[in-house]
Amino acid sequence: MLDTAPAVRRRPGRSAPSGRARPRRTRRGPRYGPYLLIAPTVVVIAVLMFWPMVQIAVMSFQKIGNRQLRGEPAENVGTANFETILGDPLFWQSLRQTVLFAAVAVTATLVLGTLVGLLLNRLGRRMSRFVAGGVMVAWATPPVTAAIIFSWLFGTTGGLVNWLLDLLPDALVGGGWSDYNWFAAPLPTYTVLTVCVVWQSCPFVAVSVLAGLKSLPGELYEAARVDGAGPWRAFWQITFPLLKPIFMVLVVMSVIWDFKVFTQLFIMAGMANRDAFNLSLYAYSEAFGSLNPKLGMGSAIALVLTAILLVVTAVYVRVMVRQGETA
């Protein structure tokens, strides 16, 4: 762990390393030193992240199309964009698919990731390192590549999954898999997407859980074993309560990542496949997807997405502050 030097880390009342060579009793350094150091970052984040957030909010009440892109001023339309969205069945379908996908993917990621983390903790040192290295490969794969690989695995001609399903007895999985198209309807598309996303996000959960497990005192488990508790009880009575902060953070981060998944779905389904939209793809397609771009509409959808995630973020920030992460 890196946080091994809390005593060194925060000593209130001491001044900066950027003071003069003399013992630094003056307040010169601290007064503007740290502000100078964070200034570039604050500027970058303010201009490229906070200001655009404000712009999304403003633009969601405007009409911004081809004429505005050519330089005409944006036209205020009040709440028209939101009325259009809320009346659009595609919005509700996208929202439903976003939420369902996040629910399934987050659950699967956490359960599988935790199991892998527990396994890594039980393995011998070299084996554990070997398996962790393999798991990292899934994590490191770029999303574009991951989506393309899974499109290939689930492909119609030469796809490995269809070939395997065809080999299995028909009584079990049914027949005619060899030219089954996984990307023709939303449900199979989302099945492939879930497999792909879970494969990529499990490693982060596994490795975080492993790091947490390593910090737990072994005596607790000894005591539990002496008391006759099995692994199931030991997990729920010792591991889970102690690692609850980690699990909280992992749940929140997974929800956020899976809620706004874009690249993989974009590659697998594309913008023509409107039935398979989630909120990110719906917003993007409204804004850029046609020859008649509607950036105001796109912003309104993005604002809804952001508002939902803001609630989740608030929980996250609260957990982190409670844990003293911002101290």
Place this chain on the structure above:
Amino acid sequence: MSARTKGVRKALLNGAGLLVFAVAVFPVLWMVSTAFKPNTEIFSTTPRPLPAHPTLQHFDLVVNGGIAEVPFWVYLRNSALLALGTVLVSSLLALLAATAVARFRFRFRTTFLIMLLVVQMVPIEALVIPLFLDLKRLDMLNSLAGLLVVYIAFAVPFAIWMLRGFVAAVPRELEDAAAIDGAGPVRTFVAVLLPLVAPGLVATSIFSFITAWNEFIFAFTFLDDQDRYTLPIMLQFFFGRSGNAWGPIMAASTLLTVPVIAFFLLVQRRMVAGLTAGAVKG
């Protein structure tokens, strides 16, 4: 517990470990394997795990043109330039800010830290619309510079978060000693702090590198001309245009993926330490 049940249990655990390893690695291996297979094997009705007659024809097609109008090395150069630029600038900004956060107590320090947390949760997919308009107004669409600025903003918050632990772990006394020996603040920073946080800098750099190297939506939205495309955009473009040419597609995917995986494995343990630092307080 007898020695025998212990042995069985160990074998079971190791078996499960190997299974996890196989599942994690298999898709990537399948990609590499397909990239080396001749077309007859790729579309064979009985797929085999490894190419029987390995060939470089797909890599040849990808690297020596034929998949797009622009030579492959142009995409590689664009991606590399963006990734290196992101690493250099975001590391510098992060080092300054991490020093401020780890070494000073100042007003708005907590506010700043909370801002970093919030910013990491912002759905950047949503920001693509306003940033598109902003860059269009500045005439910076379709340019690597415009994209670079955006990537820096995405990489910096996490880099600071990760780096602050490394800076905090450097004993304050070393800096004090340097100061007593007459070193000025800049010298102390360069000669004492920098070498000691270098491992942390490497780890955060890899992360920034991957952020830029893998990024898709912004590059896809902002870049118009093929000679500005980055590797992921080239790959998506190629995939969209010739969806069934799996050999060359997998060869291109391999070229995009292998550098990232290599970097990742290189620093994995440090990175994990950085990611999870402080998640559980001892």
